[in-house]
Amino acid sequence: MAILFFLMVASYAAGLLLPLCCPARPKIQNLVAHGSAAFGSLGGIGLGIVGLFGPDPLTMSVPSALPLLTFAVRLDALSSFFLLTISLIGLAASIYAVGYVTAWYGHISIALLGSLYNGFLLTMTLVTLADDGFFFLIAWELMSLVSYFLVVTEHEKADVRHAGLFYLIMTHVGTAFIILTFLLLFEGSGSFSFDAFRHPEQPLPDGIRTTVFVLALVGFGTKAGVVPLHVWLPYAHPAAPSHISALMSGVMIKTAIYALLRVYFDFFGGQFPWWWGFVVLVVGAVSALLGVMYALMEHDLKSLLAYHSVENIGIILLGIGAGMIFHSYGLDELAVLGVIAGLYHTINHAVFKALLFFGAGSLLYATHTRNMEEYGGLLRRMPWTGACFLIGAVSIAALPPTNGFVSEWLVFQSLFMSYQIPSLAMKLMLPIAAAMLALTGVLAMTCFAKAFGISFLALPRTSHAKHAQEVPWTMRIAMGVLSAVCLALGLAPMLAVPIIDRVAASMIGSSIADKMLALDGWALAPVNVEFSSLSTPALGLVLAATAALGLGLVACCGGTFPRRYSKTWACGLNLTSRMEYSAAGFVQPIKRVFSTIYQPTVKLETEFLEESRYFAKRRRFEFHIAPVFQTYFYDPVIAFMSGLADRMRIVQGGSLHLYLAYMFVTLVVLLLAAL
Amino acid sequence: MSWLTPHIATQIVDFGSAMLLVTCFAIVAQRRLSACVDLFALQSLFLAMTAALVAFFTDTRHIYIAAALTVVVKVVVIPRLLKGVIERLNVTRELVMKVNVPASLLICGALVMIAFFITEPIMPFGHLLTRDSLAIALAIVLIGFFTMISRQKAVTQLIAFLMMENGLFLGATAATYGMPLIVELGVFFDVLVAALIAGIYTNRLQDAFDSVDTTRLNELKA
Numbered sequence: 001m002a003i004l005f006f007l008m009v010a011s012y013a014a015g016l017l018l019p020l021c022c023p024a025r026p027k028i029q030n031l032v033a034h035g036s037a038a039f040g041s042l043g044g045i046g047l048g049i050v051g052l053f054g055p056d057p058l059t060m061s062v063p064s065a066l067p068l069l070t071f072a073v074r075l076d077a078l079s080s081f082f083l084l085t086i087s088l089i090g091l092a093a094s095i096y097a098v099g100y101v102t103a104w105y106g107h108i109s110i111a112l113l114g115s116l117y118n119g120f121l122l123t124m125t126l127v128t129l130a131d132d133g134f135f136f137l138i139a140w141e142l143m144s145l146v147s148y149f150l151v152v153t154e155h156e157k158a159d160v161r162h163a164g165l166f167y168l169i170m171t172h173v174g175t176a177f178i179i180l181t182f183l184l185l186f187e188g189s190g191s192f193s194f195d196a197f198r199h200p201e202q203p204l205p206d207g208i209r210t211t212v213f214v215l216a217l218v219g220f221g222t223k224a225g226v227v228p229l230h231v232w233l234p235y236a237h238p239a240a241p242s243h244i245s246a247l248m249s250g251v252m253i254k255t256a257i258y259a260l261l262r263v264y265f266d267f268f269g270g271q272f273p274w275w276w277g278f279v280v281l282v283v284g285a286v287s288a289l290l291g292v293m294y295a296l297m298e299h300d301l302k303s304l305l306a307y308h309s310v311e312n313i314g315i316i317l318l319g320i321g322a323g324m325i326f327h328s329y330g331l332d333e334l335a336v337l338g339v340i341a342g343l344y345h346t347i348n349h350a351v352f353k354a355l356l357f358f359g360a361g362s363l364l365y366a367t368h369t370r371n372m373e374e375y376g377g378l379l380r381r382m383p384w385t386g387a388c389f390l391i392g393a394v395s396i397a398a399l400p401p402t403n404g405f406v407s408e409w410l411v412f413q414s415l416f417m418s419y420q421i422p423s424l425a426m427k428l429m430l431p432i433a434a435a436m437l438a439l440t441g442v443l444a445m446t447c448f449a450k451a452f453g454i455s456f457l458a459l460p461r462t463s464h465a466k467h468a469q470e471v472p473w474t475m476r477i478a479m480g481v482l483s484a485v486c487l488a489l490g491l492a493p494m495l496a497v498p499i500i501d502r503v504a505a506s507m508i509g510s511s512i513a514d515k516m517l518a519l520d521g522w523a524l525a526p527v528n529v530e531f532s533s534l535s536t537p538a539l540g541l542v543l544a545a546t547a548a549l550g551l552g553l554v555a556c557c558g559g560t561f562p563r564r565y566s567k568t569w570a571c572g573l574n575l576t577s578r579m580e581y582s583a584a585g586f587v588q589p590i591k592r593v594f595s596t597i598y599q600p601t602v603k604l605e606t607e608f609l610e611e612s613r614y615f616a617k618r619r620r621f622e623f624h625i626a627p628v629f630q631t632y633f634y635d636p637v638i639a640f641m642s643g644l645a646d647r648m649r650i651v652q653g654g655s656l657h658l659y660l661a662y663m664f665v666t667l668v669v670l671l672l673a674a675l
Numbered sequence: 676m677s678w679l680t681p682h683i684a685t686q687i688v689d690f691g692s693a694m695l696l697v698t699c700f701a702i703v704a705q706r707r708l709s710a711c712v713d714l715f716a717l718q719s720l721f722l723a724m725t726a727a728l729v730a731f732f733t734d735t736r737h738i739y740i741a742a743a744l745t746v747v748v749k750v751v752v753i754p755r756l757l758k759g760v761i762e763r764l765n766v767t768r769e770l771v772m773k774v775n776v777p778a779s780l781l782i783c784g785a786l787v788m789i790a791f792f793i794t795e796p797i798m799p800f801g802h803l804l805t806r807d808s809l810a811i812a813l814a815i816v817l818i819g820f821f822t823m824i825s826r827q828k829a830v831t832q833l834i835a836f837l838m839m840e841n842g843l844f845l846g847a848t849a850a851t852y853g854m855p856l857i858v859e860l861g862v863f864f865d866v867l868v869a870a871l872i873a874g875i876y877t878n879r880l881q882d883a884f885d886s887v888d889t890t891r892l893n894e895l896k897a
Contacts, residue, residue: 654893656832656889657825657827667817667820668789671813674793675793
């Protein structure tokens with residue numbers, strides 16, 4: 001176990017240093033960096049599996065010269081689960097990156113990119129393994145900084161720099177809250193070790209506990225991207241290289257979920273009032289709904305995916321929030337169900353979101369644009385990418401037989417179980433959350449009908465799309481592996497759920513794996529078999545049989561008709577790509593229905609022919625949706641802060657002598673004050 | 676050496692420290708840059724002598740090494756370096772001062788009083804023969820700091836910085852009979868590097884502004 005740990009850390013460390021030392025041949029640097037990262041990820045996968053099945057947690061600690069800081073590492077079930085998720089995506093991203101970075105040979109330093117990439121994986125791993133508050137904060141901050149440097153990989157572009165700055169500020173605001181969280185916990189325990197947080201000398205007073213709850217939710221929520229702290233995601237994720245976006249969106253934001261679970265269930269031992277869970281549930285429901293609604297209006301494929309991360313973090317929090325509510329009412333089995341749903345969606349979202357970002361990256365690689373309106377007809381040109389993207393899209397839209405369907409089904413079931421809660425208010429609230437989740441699911445499906453249809457079907461809209469070619473095989477392998485994982489997790493949740501049950505049971509102390517498996521393990525039931533159950537293999541078989549039936553009918557009866565290939569009839573006109581649905585056009589109905597939320601502004605300019613006002617020469621249509629959070633939440637804060645900074649500028653005279661005088665006066669005053 | 680009572684030893688060390696303070700005032704009063712450099716070299720020589728005396732009275736070997744290094748670095752190398760800078764840049768005098776010389780001297784006098792006032796409560800706790808030097812060391816640090824603020828040429832500021840460093844060295848010797856040798860070596864290296872960097876920086880300043888007046892640095896502010 002310890003060997004695996006050292007193997008993993010050594011591989012990442014090698015990947016961190018070796019590319020910088022190798023000769024300036026991008027190809028070698030690429031292979032060294034991403035090869036080491038792949039090895040490290042394999043070590044991480046092994047360590048995660050061992051940790052999940054091992055009897056007791058692995059602990060190691062190295063004291064440091066700094067007071068209060070111990071490099072303590074602990075691998076319990078929760079850490080192992082997140083470590084496994086990170087390493088799985090890390091492995092796929094490493095394979096993908098080998099092909100993806102070839103586009104940058106000669107433009108940017110592959111050595112630096114590869115080195116930072118390894119650093120990113122290493123710090124994320126350490127975040128999940130840290131067993132000391134101080135060490136955790138160091139790993140967390142390094143993770144944020146390294147990811148910032150990765151976001152600004154293409155720093156010669158102004159919008160990338162802007163995105164990076166935005167991300168850096170947001171993540172630091174979040175870290176400030178996290179530091180406060182740990183300081184408050186430290187107040188109660190007198191030590192930064194997680195063990196002391198778990199068993200403080202004297203229990204924290206209620207006021208402090210509530211403050212810790214809020215601070216942790218805000219601090220980690222910033223990293224997770226919950227509404228209204230989500231604004232950095234649609235900037236930062238598109239700006240980063242696609243394999244980095246996949247890691248950031250797929251797993252980095254999940255470290256925040258890990259930390260929230262760690263604080264609420266581990267440090268507080270699950271001792272919290274019902275309204276904590278309710279707050280988490282509300283935050284989750286709002287994030288899910290608003291995330292998908294804003295995603296619908298995005299035409300930049302990677303921004304769209306970034307907004308979907310907000311949505312999916314919301315779904316994960318719905319499961320966890322439901323679990324917290326159940327737990328506070330003593331319904332431990334249902335609490336485990338909620339947490340299992342949340343954790344299962346965590347790994348599922350990691351897999352399909354990474355897959356979709358890989359797909360988006362492949363489109364970017366082939367067409368050099370992220371704007372969906374410039375795609376079209378790519379399925380014929382990039383069949384592998386198209387097939388994998390379709391599987392990812394089906395997963396994120398929560399359709400069977402993929403993994404997204406199973407975990408969303410579990411979230412629904414845990415919300416429906418609210419009838420067992422004694423409180424009437426909660427009995428009503430949880431089904432409302434379920435209704436919001438249902439709306440979210442429908443909108444997500446619309447969104448991916450748009451994303452897939454506009455990008456891959458019909459005719460190419462630009463020459464970029466027309467001349468697109470399939471991507472290198474390493475990228476295809478990475479996408480293929482993740483597609484297979486999507487299907488496997490969708491068809492065989494009976495194998496995954498008992499493992500996740502161990503994780504949830506380690507936090508809550510009640511195992512429901514036996515009750516969740518029905519029909520000798522061929523079906524899944526939410527604790528109560530009479531309530532509902534789901535057999536994914538049977539569902540998969542039915543789907544396959546339906547498809548086979550259709551194909552069979554065609555083969556039997558359709559064979560008599562001769563096949564004709566001809567152009568689609570367009571009322572006598574030639575078909576052009578301008579006749580296609582555009583991405584903007586596709587979402588017009590949604591925009592109208594939800595115009596209270598979007599507050600759209602539509603601009604239509606028409607240039608008429610000089611001869612007659614009845615014939616338009618050119619029309620220009622624009623629509624924008626109001627950036628509500630920016631206007632009402634961020635702009636006032638930013639205005640206040642920059643006003644404050646302007647006033648502070650007086651102190652910054654720019655004169656060397658003035659600065660020296662500040663120091664001198666401080667020194668003398670302090671010396672005199674010390675008397 | 677029966678005449679060498681601890682009392683007399685203390686007097687001799689105090690005398691050496693006082694000479695350092697006197698050279699400080701001389702630097703504050705001096706407008707010619709090359710003379711400032713000479714005075715700094717003289718001050719460093721006094722410092723080396725004081726350190727050697729402390730080493731002799733207390734029989735501490737490693738202070739001899741520190742004293743020897745002081746002679747090499749601060750009496751020979753750095754003054755030569757500074758003279759080179761002054762010659763190349765053709766700046767000989769500190770013409771405009773923020774605080775004129777008489778006022779500076781008065782303020783420096785006040786700083787010495789503050790230094791003695793501050794160290795007064797801790798003096799009785801000391802039992803080393805160098806204990807009175809602590810006040811002088813603090814006074815030198817404060818005067819060096821003040822000189823950095825009140826002078827405009829980068830070269831003078833550099834000399835003032837080195838003066839502060841001398842004060843710190845004296846303080847370390849006075850308070851604890853010197854720091855461990857390895858620390859002292861590190862400090863000497865630091866000072867040398869600082870002087871080198873400041874020399875280069877002065878040259879760049881000349882290139883950028885045609886002057887070594889650091890008040891013009893605020894032009895860099897947007």
